Amino acid sequence: MSAPFRALAEPRRREILRLVWDRERAAGEIAAEMDDVSFPAVSQHLKVLRDEGMVEVRKEGRRRIYRARREALGPLAAALEASWAGRLSRLRNLAEARERRKEER
Amino acid sequence: MSAPFRALAEPRRREILRLVWDRERAAGEIAAEMDDVSFPAVSQHLKVLRDEGMVEVRKEGRRRIYRARREALGPLAAALEASWAGRLSRLRNLAEARERRKEER
DNA sequence: CTATTACTTAAGGATATACTAAAATAATGT
């Protein structure tokens, strides 16, 4: 129960999920889309997502093709989509306002 | 956007949220309900939740009374409730099955 | 069967984070 939240705590993993959310992509393609991170690092994140059942892999020749298992994410799928749509922003704004108040002191 | 997921990654913080989900509780009461953790540690977790706007505090005498800001959690509220109800278990079971398969090799 | 491409796994290091104990702050009581 703990693990799904943990898996999504990492921004890179959320970005990977976004990339394979509605089209499948090979590991290499995913890595190519991401900035400032090595291929192995991406591969390690993919492993975490696989172990959580959040993505599925399919072999095609020498490529591994990934896609999100949206159903498996349950209510977390909506939370992810909200975050990509910036719809978690009310929360963020509140946090920022609090931060500002703190600094004013 | 990153921060809310990060805040919920920590099991203790999810437990704190559960404790103040539908009744308010003083910081000390929260700490008393939790096992194997010091009061300061709980206080630090409460700070994270406060900074994320996930809980509200109210002073009453020398006690600080906390409650969850469920509205502010947006779609994450449903994910939390699902996790407490064990309804994220399909995900977990898949992950465990995968784990078993790996060990069998 | 050697080389190349695509990817994963392993080893090691740097940084983040969660914890404890101790000190500081805040409100009330004597």
Added chain:
DNA sequence: ACATTATTTTAGTATATCCTTAAGTAATAG
């Protein structure tokens, strides 16, 4: 004013995690 209770903050440490480089697999190509 001083003590007590409730909580937070600070300082320091241990552990987790994310990253990089290097080495290991797997599949196809020559």
